Amino acid sequence: MIFHRLTLLSSFINRSSNFLIHSHQCRSFKLTPNRQFSLTSIRPRRGDRPQLLANNATNTPKVKLTFSDLGKLFRLAQNEKGRIGCAIILLFISSSVTMSVPYILGKIIDMLQTYKHEELRRRLKQTTLLLIGVFGIGAIANFGRIYLILTTSQRIIKRVREQLFNGILRKEMAFFDKQKTGELVNRLSSDTEVMSNAVTQNISDGLRALTQSVAGVGLMLYISPQLALVGLTTVPPVAVGAILFGRFIKRLSRKVQDALAKATDVAEERFSNIRTVKSFSKEEQEIQLYNQRISNVLQLKYKESLAYGLFYGMTGLSGNIIVLSVFYFGGVSMSEESLTIGDLSSFLLYAFYVGVSISGIFSFHLELMKGIGASQTVWSILNDDHNEKIILSSQSQHTIHGEPLTPALMLRDITFDSISFRYPTRPNVLVLDNLILRVPGGKVLAICGSSGSGKSTIGQLLLRFYEPQSGQIRIGNIPIKDMPLHWLRSNIGTVPQEPVLFSSSIYDNIAYGYPTVIENVPETVLKNKVMEAANTANASGFIEQLPEKYNTKVGERGTMLSGGQKQRVALSRAILRDPSILVLDEATSALDAQSEYLVQEALEKIMVNRTVIIIAHRLSTIIKADQIAVLDKGRIGEQGTYTELMNIENGLFRNLVATQTMVDVDLEE
The missing domain is CATH 1.20.1560.10 (ABC transporter type 1, transmembrane domain)
Incomplete structure (x- = not known):
């Protein structure tokens, strides 16, 4: 049992x-x-x-x-x-x-x-x-x-x-x-x-x-x-x-x-x-x-x-x-x-x-x-120590050193005073060595030099992507490290050599440059500003020919557009920001002649009444600049007008122009 x-x-x-x-x-x-x-x-x-x-x-x-x-x-x-x-x-x-x-x-x-x-x-x-x-x-x-x-x-x-x-x-x-x-x-x-x-x-x-x-x-x-x-x-x-x-x-x-x-x-x-x-x-x-x-x-x-x-x-x-x-x-x-x-x-x-x-x-x-x-x-x-000191809105600070925070403040001379800099990932490489450079306010300064001389680094330091190991950058008499970071960057427009577009529409990519939160702007106002910026950048022509016009998706990193089209969309984005300072980092170097002409024409329209820093090596890009600075081994080797620099016998700029001329002749042949 x-x-x-x-x-x-x-x-x-x-x-x-x-x-x-x-x-x-x-x-x-x-x-x-x-x-x-x-x-x-x-x-x-x-x-x-x-x-x-x-x-x-x-x-x-x-x-x-x-x-x-x-x-x-x-x-x-x-x-x-x-x-x-x-x-x-x-x-x-x-x-x-x-x-x-x-x-x-x-x-x-x-x-x-x-x-x-x-x-x-x-x-x-x-x-x-x-x-x-x-x-x-x-x-x-x-x-x-x-x-x-x-x-x-x-x-x-x-x-x-x-x-x-x-x-x-x-x-x-x-x-x-x-x-x-x-x-x-x-x-x-x-x-x-x-x-x-x-x-x-x-x-x-x-x-x-x-x-x-x-x-x-x-x-x-x-x-x-x-x-x-x-x-x-x-x-x-x-x-x-x-x-x-x-x-x-x-x-x-x-x-x-x-x-x-x-x-x-x-x-x-x-x-x-x-x-x-x-x-x-x-x-x-x-x-x-x-x-x-x-x-x-x-x-x-x-x-x-x-x-x-x-x-x-x-x-x-x-x-x-x-x-x-x-x-x-x-x-x-x-x-x-x-x-x-x-x-x-x-x-x-x-x-x-x-x-x-x-x-x-x-x-x-x-x-x-x-x-x-x-x-x-x-x-x-x-919790690491790489946080930027960002002030989210200029409303949180109205003055600096007793002066009002206005776009006019950014039109003063920009001074790079004894700047030495190494990238954090390359601490043994001195990129800028006691650099002394003055950018006249409201003028166009072209910076040229051999590859690796530190041209692009100047723009990144101005945007405070990095802090120099020594020296000081000032706009007028005010060090940029004392300026609210958000306000500083909102007054600087950049157009890089290879512009990065988001995988959304052309309209969204241009509107991204608007200096305030898009949701707070009436749709009709923003739309008019976007179309105006695209027209100024010579981008409206090709945009209107697309089937979906401004609603056209650009693909990941803008792969659905040509190089010249991407550059003009990026330029439209910078124009919409209406910055006091414009940094053009070899913005036309990767373009064909027709695209370069359209972009260059647009650039000439927006350079008026702004401080413009052009980082380039093409003669056509820098010949019309008010001042030209030649970087050599992290320092300014020469600075002056185009005529002044071309008159220097065996000068750095003159040799660069001669080298490019020979390359252009070889390419034409």
Whole structure:
């Protein structure tokens, strides 16, 4: 009789445990149950596996669980305390319902053994109605908990992404020189999600696992203290194994992230420069390189999978040994009539609940460690010392050194006084060496020189993309470092050699140059200004010939337009800004003769009543400048008018003109 009962009990427990384990896995992997799992098939939840982030491991701080890091991470959820508190209350309700199921099932089994016929039907009916009510409450609580946690997580992700995006945009150019675009994008997308999940969904799952573990152990002790001691014998060694496993997985996941970062860098760089790849017919070479990087990731994932398999295989074996022990000692207790079959059924189900919940606690630990690791990289970006000192609006400061902040202030002479400069990424290369240069206010100054002489650097220093190591830049008598950065840049227009357009419409790209927030400008006013700027830049002609005119999409980086068209759109953008200072960085050097003529004609129209700095080497571009400065080895070698410089025997400028003339003759031949 006892053997028959144990056989029935074994079948019932096996089915119940398989359903329990499978349901737990389906919640983790978001699957629909379709087949049973064995007792040894418990696999890690999605949160247990290190998420593959395209991080550069060498730049990622070593993860250490500290109270400071935990505090920073949990402060992300500070504004969501009400929602999280409600979710926790609902969690306790749903967990209470879950933990009542084994006890009720045990009583039903005892009921089947004790009562017959009418009495049995009556009690089953009462119990069924009770369970329907209990399960209904549990379902409502689960719905509320999941909804609150998921929406709270998305709210936190949005807030962190806004903060991180804002922080990144406020960085100095030196920061971007050292960072990879793909890595920053990954921080903005993946890392923020990991951080949010660590303090929302992970906390919810961790509390649920902890609650069910404590409740399950308590009920196991209530049913049978002796069996509870037997069932809990594997917890200490499994806990030690989990800690060691977590440390190993952290180290291995860093290697995986590093390998994946290299693969991601290859893909991103090749996609961004696809024309170069195709023009050199390097598709096969790039495919092999990417495959090699991915193969490195795969080899590391093999090791990771082996580690997971060994750990969860051993924990599964430990669990099954405990089940056999409980069956044995439980059967002995039943034979002595000190334990009913219902109590043993409840005990075994609670044991399974505790086992799954302990696994959830380990998952919580791993997910929390990943959240801390992701947060450390995000904090390192937000808290570094590369932030620009930006005043967002000129309204926050009306005067400087006692003078009003007006466009007229920017039309004074620009003085580069003993400027020495090295780029942060090339600290051993002196680009500008005690440079002394005066740009007459309201005039046109052309800067020429050999490649690498520092011409473009002058424009970048004027925009304060970088700070010189020594010396001072002044407009009038006011150092530009004392000016509000936003106001300074809003009064300087730039047109680079290779203008960058956003992958939107021509209209949006031109309107981007408007000095105030576009949303605050009436649509008709902005539209008229955009069309006027395009007309001034000789861009309206080709725009009107396009099928969608100003609504034409330019493609990524403006690839749908020709070089001359892109340059005129960029010039329109600069004109719309109506700057007091205009910096033209070899704006016509990459254009054909017809495009150069159109752009040059537009430039002559907008140079009036502005201070213009032309960085160029073409004679046609600089011949009409009021002043010409020749850069030589980071210093001004010569400065004067075109006629004055051409009259200097063996002068730097005269030699440059002679060299270009010879090149032009060779090209014509």
